[in-house]
Amino acid sequence: MTTKRRSAAWYGKLDRDGFIHRSWMKNQGFPDHAFDGRPIIGICNTWSELTPCNSGLRDLAEGVKRGVWEAGGFPVEFPVMSLGETQMKPTAMLFRNLLAMDVEESIRAYGIDGVVLLGGCDKTTPGQLMGAASVDLPSIVVSSGPMLNGKWQGKDIGSGTDVWKFSEAVRAGEMTLQDFMAAESGMSRSKGVCMTMGTASTMASLVEAMGMSLPTNAALPAVDARRMALAHLTGKRIVEMVDEDIKPSDVLTKAAFINAIRANAAVGGSTNAVMHLLALAGRVGVELTLDDFEQGSDVPLLVNCMPSGDYLMEDFCYAGGMPVVLQELAGQGLLSASKTVLGGDIAAYAEGAECFNADVIRSFDNPVKPAAGLRVLRGNLAPLGAIVKPSAATDALLEHEGEAFVFENIEDMKANIDRDDLPVTPDTILVLKGCGPKGYPGMPEVGNMPIPKKLVQQGVRDMIRISDARMSGTAYGTVILHVAPEAQAGGNLALVKTGDRIRVSASAGQLELLVDAAELEARRAAWQPDAPHYTRGYAKLYIDHVLQADRGADLDFLVGKDTRPVTRESH
Numbered sequence: 001m002t003t004k005r006r007s008a009a010w011y012g013k014l015d016r017d018g019f020i021h022r023s024w025m026k027n028q029g030f031p032d033h034a035f036d037g038r039p040i041i042g043i044c045n046t047w048s049e050l051t052p053c054n055s056g057l058r059d060l061a062e063g064v065k066r067g068v069w070e071a072g073g074f075p076v077e078f079p080v081m082s083l084g085e086t087q088m089k090p091t092a093m094l095f096r097n098l099l100a101m102d103v104e105e106s107i108r109a110y111g112i113d114g115v116v117l118l119g120g121c122d123k124t125t126p127g128q129l130m131g132a133a134s135v136d137l138p139s140i141v142v143s144s145g146p147m148l149n150g151k152w153q154g155k156d157i158g159s160g161t162d163v164w165k166f167s168e169a170v171r172a173g174e175m176t177l178q179d180f181m182a183a184e185s186g187m188s189r190s191k192g193v194c195m196t197m198g199t200a201s202t203m204a205s206l207v208e209a210m211g212m213s214l215p216t217n218a219a220l221p222a223v224d225a226r227r228m229a230l231a232h233l234t235g236k237r238i239v240e241m242v243d244e245d246i247k248p249s250d251v252l253t254k255a256a257f258i259n260a261i262r263a264n265a266a267v268g269g270s271t272n273a274v275m276h277l278l279a280l281a282g283r284v285g286v287e288l289t290l291d292d293f294e295q296g297s298d299v300p301l302l303v304n305c306m307p308s309g310d311y312l313m314e315d316f317c318y319a320g321g322m323p324v325v326l327q328e329l330a331g332q333g334l335l336s337a338s339k340t341v342l343g344g345d346i347a348a349y350a351e352g353a354e355c356f357n358a359d360v361i362r363s364f365d366n367p368v369k370p371a372a373g374l375r376v377l378r379g380n381l382a383p384l385g386a387i388v389k390p391s392a393a394t395d396a397l398l399e400h401e402g403e404a405f406v407f408e409n410i411e412d413m414k415a416n417i418d419r420d421d422l423p424v425t426p427d428t429i430l431v432l433k434g435c436g437p438k439g440y441p442g443m444p445e446v447g448n449m450p451i452p453k454k455l456v457q458q459g460v461r462d463m464i465r466i467s468d469a470r471m472s473g474t475a476y477g478t479v480i481l482h483v484a485p486e487a488q489a490g491g492n493l494a495l496v497k498t499g500d501r502i503r504v505s506a507s508a509g510q511l512e513l514l515v516d517a518a519e520l521e522a523r524r525a526a527w528q529p530d531a532p533h534y535t536r537g538y539a540k541l542y543i544d545h546v547l548q549a550d551r552g553a554d555l556d557f558l559v560g561k562d563t564r565p566v567t568r569e570s571h
C-alpha cells in the first residue's frame, strides 16, 4: 500500500484505526483491492426530489463511477444538502453558504483524494465549488444539464422567462388563468435545469469557461446520452487529476475569473453570477471586486438565448455550445491563459469548435447586442455598488431621472402593487427595501418586482426597479440589484422616501439619490433597523455573519481556506 495519498491516512493504516475505516466500508461489498492505495474519489451529490433540476444526478453519479473504476480509482458517492431554488422559502440563497459548509467539512473529514461535484440548480454549483475550494483537493464539476426546450401551443417557451411574461399577461387581462395553468407542464418536460440562460445554465457555462469541468458540460441537455458519457469521462479524468495534483487553486486563477466575467457577458448570463464569483474568489484567495466586472461591460451578447435573446439551451447546445463562445472570445484576445482540469490551457476548450447555427451563437461582427456585459453602478444610493444587466433592460431607461415610489418591505409591495390608485407613472422608479442578505434574510430573487397592475393594463412592461434583492437569471427588465450596503445594514437605501428623485446612468455607472446630505443625516438619526426575522439557528448565524453583496454574501468566517491535514482519529 502506498502511503503517499491522502486516503492512505484512513485506509492504508495497518492498525486498529485502519481496521475500523476499511471494515465498515466493506459492509457494502467492496473487495480488498478497493483499499490497495488507489485514488479514492468522492462523488459529492446534490440529488434530491425536492431539487427538480438535480433529479437526474443519481444516473450521472453511476456514469462517473464507471469512469473512476475504469481508470483504476475507487468511487464513493455521498450526499450533501440540496438546494431547490424553485421550492425553498424564504430563498435558497439563504442556504448556499450552509451547503458550502456541508461540502467543505464532508470533503475534509472523509478519506478521499479527489472529488466530483454533481450539481446544477442555481445555488448548488457555487455552494459546492466554494466548499471544495476551501479544502482544495482535486475537484471537477459535472452539471445536471438543461431541460429540453419548453413547448406549448406550438411554440417554444422558456423556464422562468415565460413565467414572468405569462403572469404579466394574466394581470393585464391578455391571458386566461386556464391557459396560464396549462403552460406549466409544457414548460418543464424533462429532468434538468432551466433551459433559458438562467442562473443554473449561467453557472454551468462559467464553470466551463473557468476550466472546472470538461468542455461541453454546460449545454448538453440533461437527458442527452452524451451527458452520461461526459460523466463517465469526468470519472476517468478525476483519477488522473489526483495523480497530477490539479487543485481548484490551480484552476481558479484571477485570469479564470476574468474569463468567466467575459463569458457571462457573451452568454447574457445571470446577475447572480456576480454574487457567486465574488464569494468563490474569496474562498480561493483571488482578489476580485465589483470593478473587475467592468471588464465584461464592452463584450457583446453573442448567445441568443432567453432572457436576453430568443432561443433556448437545446438550441445553444446543437449550435456548438460553450466551445464556440470561448473560440469567439479567444479570437478577440479576450480569453486569458489559465490552466484547466485537463491540465492544459483554456484555449484548448475552444480548439476545433464549429458553429452550426450562426443565429443562435453570433460572432463579434454580428452580435445580438453590443456591449452587453453587466454595469456596476455607484453613488450615494449604493456606495458599495449595485448592478444592472443592460442586455435584459430597456435602453431608454438606462439613462433616467425620476421620482421614487417606495415599498418598505416585501409585504408592503405585495399588498399595494395592484392598487388601482397607486400614484405611479411609467417614469416612476420603484424602490423595494428589506430584501438584502440580512434583511429578508438571504437576498431573494424579488428584485424584478411586478409592474403595478394599473400600468400593466396600459401596456407598460418595464420600469426602473431598485432594491437590495437579487433577481432570477431568467428575468428581464431595467432592474437595479444588489444595492450595497442593504437597507437593513443602514445603507442609504433605507432612507429613500416616496417622492425623492433618483438619477440612474448606466453609461456613467451612477446611482444617485438626489437628496441633500443634511436631510439624509436627519433621516438617518430617526432610522432604526427592523427586528431580525430569525433569532435562533442557522438563520441567526447567517444574519450575524453575512457579508454584503459586494463580497458575494459569504459568511465572514468562511472566507479563505484551510488545507491542513486532519490528524486526529475518531476512536
Ligand SMILES: CC[C@@](C)(O)[C@@H](O)C(=O)O
Pocket: 085, 086, 122, 159, 160, 194, 197, 198, 199, 200, 270, 272, 445, 471, 472, 473, 474
Ligand atoms: C425561476 C428561475 C430560477 C429558479 O432559475 C432562478 O433562480 C434563476 O436565477 O435562474
